[in-house]
Amino acid sequence: MRQRHGRRQSPKTNVTIQDIAKRAGVSTATVSRALANPDQVSERFLQKVSKAVSETGYTPNKAARNLRSQKSMTILVVVPNVVNAFWPEVLRGIDDELVAAGYDLIIGNLDNLIEREERYVNLAASGQIDGVLLLSGRMPVARDRSMGDLNLPIVTLASAIPGLEVPQVVVNERAVSAEIAQHFIDLGHRRFCYVAGPEGNFNEVERSAGFTKRLADAGFSASDIIRIPAGYSFAAGAKAGHAFLSIEHRPTAVYCACDESAISFVKVVRSVGLDVPGDVSVVGFDGIEAAHYCEPTLTTVKQPRAQMGRTGARVLLDQLDGKSVPKGLIELDAPLVIESSTGPPRTCQ
């Protein structure tokens, strides 16, 4: 085990491009080319190199390559909170596209903690990142700088940052939320409830606005719509369910801003003997798998999660390839899928 200048004893990759060059009887440049641009190397040398490579199990050292080529072939994906059933499928879409293009991805989990942003701003600033996929709906900031100032390609995904001049992949949150309102209206409901998401969040604003706007347009007044603050989690939905039960003259139609809160909301409401949808109709948002296996099957908005991930990744890759990409919203279609948790209010039958 050779021990070179300043080298740790760590027994890592030992075989370098030099070794291959020596073994194949060519220059390192030829080895490099043979690996990256085989068509620029003669068949004879190609053979020799590939033989040496497979004999030694050589893999190019990434740090050296990154340093030299000034890029890292890795993408940072900033997720607000990995512990939410919505993300995995989105990440899978991203992963598919990125891996196919030869990129690795580092997942930055904010865990809903703003302090954690600093870490990823620094990482992004360290030259170790070629581009950023922002799923958190917030531009990460450190003490004294913002990820937006790093001059790094950024694409937002699933949530948008109003006014930011980058590609932003979203779904038709507002329109489909209006559709939910219309669905309730068509069923004959007159009193509504909106179980909200995190305050200020882009998705929250859109969903709330789309829903209430359509209700207002249909002639309902603010007093016909009760808003329960909650969040994107089972726990928040359960809490909202209890709040709902304590309402005097209860609404019959409830729009929960995510599936997880909808599922737990339904469970709480049913636990006191109310029927869904007989007494209360409930709609969710996201289309996670669990929404399909709760009782009753949840009427919800099916977000094209993997497709969103792939789309965002693709746009980022295009940008990295120097192609021109659309700045601003890229809207995907998320359909309202009607299942068994919504129906006409019993009072109307």
Next chain:
Amino acid sequence: MRQRHGRRQSPKTNVTIQDIAKRAGVSTATVSRALANPDQVSERFLQKVSKAVSETGYTPNKAARNLRSQKSMTILVVVPNVVNAFWPEVLRGIDDELVAAGYDLIIGNLDNLIEREERYVNLAASGQIDGVLLLSGRMPVARDRSMGDLNLPIVTLASAIPGLEVPQVVVNERAVSAEIAQHFIDLGHRRFCYVAGPEGNFNEVERSAGFTKRLADAGFSASDIIRIPAGYSFAAGAKAGHAFLSIEHRPTAVYCACDESAISFVKVVRSVGLDVPGDVSVVGFDGIEAAHYCEPTLTTVKQPRAQMGRTGARVLLDQLDGKSVPKGLIELDAPLVIESSTGPPRTCQ
């Protein structure tokens, strides 16, 4: 915008340690030390350097550092399939520990595809990875080599690889599965069903063995235990549910090898009017959140997911720090939590 030798036009980090050195009127060595070993630098220079750093927003280039120091400060986490509610919380535990120690993590999603392993073997071989956390229960292999031969610290987590001489963090799968059998026996059940996981999987083997062993020990014969092949997913559980319904003389106690399959199993069984637990008692495994919000609340084994993640990460970090670590199984306790999906069989009441 300067344009140097071989440099792409990519406008990345422009400020280097040289710039800081010049600005602070010191050598690059001093800058490096000021940042890494402040106690080796005089107060005066420390000030100067830190001033220059904050004025310029300097962040050390990671590729250069990695190349020089022969380590990457990044850990590869190999996940069999990110689309499963079990993982996020585990990943969070890993992330917590690793981030606190200054490591980044790259998540390698196998998507249950063996071909995908090659990619991560190569990544691990590229010197870009300091250690591996293996959650897939299989040693990744490429065409001609195995990740196990890379001489890289590896820790397995959540699933084990029998015989592998590395730390392997698991839970008491076998013992708690026996406990499930005992729970059923105590309730008075006489006919049992096991809804299996993926064939050959470590967890599958353990859970199945623990369950059937205890039943056998209690005097039940193989014909009292029906095994339905399934997998760790909602879809597999639903399919198993249908298979269950077509059984002539149906068991009254069902152990589903994961919560997702248990939840969908319950839904299917209830859809034909059977009562849970009146007609069928069902137990799951994992303790994912959804198990708490389905109906009836699922009796299940609560895996300490975040703790598992943290433990695995910690052991790997210890190994990286040169501390000695236990080779072999590190068993964490996963308790059976009894909820409303299990009860005495109606025929016994």
Next chain:
DNA sequence: CTGAAAGCGCTAACAA
């Protein structure tokens, strides 16, 4: 305590 200088392994001008 500080600076000079030697590379880490690779890629890409440039020259041949």
Next chain:
DNA sequence: TTGTTAGCGCTTTCAG
């Protein structure tokens, strides 16, 4: 087509 060579930005020995 191929080889020579100059760094990419940083850390760390070694000398002062």
